[in-house]
Amino acid sequence: ETGVTQTPRHLVMGMTNKKSLKCEQHLGHNAMYWYKQSAKKPLELMFVYSLEERVENNSVPSRFSPECPNSSHLFLHLHTLQPEDSALYLCASSLGRNQPQHFGDGTRLSIL
């Protein structure tokens, strides 16, 4: 059983829809991350939260909006996405920014 749980596992949405991805960690970690993995590309870091404060935003378009209500939960709110946003979105957590990150199984997102 993974300590980092992501829901939903698969999501198909139209470009005008609004949806949210959810991540929950049960490891007592204090840092959480969103990554994007497109086909044939390395994982790209999108956002980092440390102690519930956003500490990094890697030039991600505003149609992606993260939220970290507490140290165990992380959301990625999606609005007016483009077809090129279709990818695997992975959540990770770590005990401190300098510790190995533990990943969830990802949400496979398809934009029609």
Next chain:
Amino acid sequence: DQQVKQNSPSLSVQEGRISILNCDYTNSMFDYFLWYKKYPAEGPTFLISISSIKDKNEDGRFTVFLNKSAKHLSLHIVPSQPGDSAVYFCAARGNTGKLIFGQGTTLQVKP
């Protein structure tokens, strides 16, 4: 420009033999390196790491070697097992704590 590169997209090895996965990086400021393993439909799983002050770290069948002068690291798996078949990602950590990942190498271990 990619700072972490895994130039071999795939590798096939016979069970029981050694698997060697390679990774090159360009930024000499990276201070920590990690290997992750990923099965289909699952997230990456942390495997082994090495600090830039070391040149070798061993954990069971897995050994990571770091050659700082060549900006190269490698993961050795001995002996290889069919269950090791997966995608392997190397990652490097910069001074902000951010991880930069390579593209991954798909390892197939044949019985």
